[in-house]
Amino acid sequence: xxxxxxxxxxxxxxxxxxxxxxxxxxxxxxxxxxxxxxxxxxxxxxxxxxxxxxxxxxxxxxxxxxxxxxxxxxxxxxxxxxxxxxxxxxxxxxxxxxxxxxxxxxxxxxxxxxxxxxxxxxxxxxxxxxxxxxxxxxxxxxxxxxxxxxxxxxxxxxxxxxxxxxxxxxxxxxxxxxxxxxxxxxxxxxxxxxxxxxxxxxxxxxxxxxxxxxxxxxxxxxxxxxxxxxxxxxxxxxxxxxxxxxxxxxxx
Ligand code: ADP
Ligand code: MG
Ligand code: MG
Numbered sequence: 001x002x003x004x005x006x007x008x009x010x011x012x013x014x015x016x017x018x019x020x021x022x023x024x025x026x027x028x029x030x031x032x033x034x035x036x037x038x039x040x041x042x043x044x045x046x047x048x049x050x051x052x053x054x055x056x057x058x059x060x061x062x063x064x065x066x067x068x069x070x071x072x073x074x075x076x077x078x079x080x081x082x083x084x085x086x087x088x089x090x091x092x093x094x095x096x097x098x099x100x101x102x103x104x105x106x107x108x109x110x111x112x113x114x115x116x117x118x119x120x121x122x123x124x125x126x127x128x129x130x131x132x133x134x135x136x137x138x139x140x141x142x143x144x145x146x147x148x149x150x151x152x153x154x155x156x157x158x159x160x161x162x163x164x165x166x167x168x169x170x171x172x173x174x175x176x177x178x179x180x181x182x183x184x185x186x187x188x189x190x191x192x193x194x195x196x197x198x199x200x201x202x203x204x205x206x207x208x209x210x211x212x213x214x215x216x217x218x219x220x221x222x223x224x225x226x227x228x229x230x231x232x233x234x235x236x237x238x239x240x241x242x243x244x245x246x247x248x249x250x251x252x
Contacts, residue, residue: 002028002065002081002165004197009060011041011048018044020222021060026215028165028197033208033233036219037241042201045219046168050084051077064166079107081165097154098124098138101161108162127160131187149180156187167191167198173207185210205237218244225250
């Protein structure tokens with residue numbers, strides 16, 4: 001079992017404090033969801049975990065199996081087992097999708113133990129079939145000319161190929177039609193198991209109809225104000241965030 005711990009995390013952007021003491025513990029085998037209104041710091045949390053340079057951690061810790069993640073460079077974090085699907089995946093010119101995934105897989109394997117080409121192709125075919133992806137997507141240049149829905153689907157393909165330990169999926173549902181949403185959810189559900197944990201960040205409850213979370217956290221104004229099970233997401237769908245605000249006596 002692996003564990004990702006966020007302890008009393010404070011994060012600022014350009015001297016403005018966005019996260020004001022976030023605590024979160026996740027283990028492999030669990031799917032956690034973070035829900036919360038727009039602008040509460042959900043993306044800031046994922047950016048801090050992945051080491052985005054614009055976000056300054058002013059206090060607190062992030063530990064992966066006790067190792068200090070904040071001391072690691074971005075590529076080290078990926079090699080240590082973290083995967084981040086960003087809200088707006090970038091295009092990387094001159095490298096095909098398949099080349100990228102092969103390099104990412106090999107980066108996580110011990111020196112001199114590269115994935116054999118045939119094994120890579122078999123695995124790629126298998127995962128692309130789960131995601132209903134046409135074969136040519138593998139040979140396209142990374143994200144170049146991909147539609148929003150294709151990028152999302154491709155991120156999940158990368159996750160399934162790289163087999164990261166923890167995936168932070170920030171609004172993977174935004175801009176997806178219902179069929180694409182089902183496919184992306186199928187991919188995440190296929191990853192479920194004792195060697196995988198995921199933090200799913202979403203604005204809407206809709207995604208959680210397809211990926212049932214074990215734990216749901218509600219973030220407001222830079223902190224986690226409430227944690228519960230899948231029923232908490234259902235409650236938010238009925239009551240909106242107002243119900244939680246009223247219960248906890250929070251303003252705005
Ligand atoms: P969420 O993902 O919950 O919608 P974000 O983490 O994206 O929230 O944003 C939290 C707050 O940080 C918002 O008030 C937003 O305006 C601010 N913010 C985000 N990115 C930047 C930035 N690059 N510069 C200044 N403020 C930012
Ligand atoms: Mg936002
Ligand atoms: Mg966001």
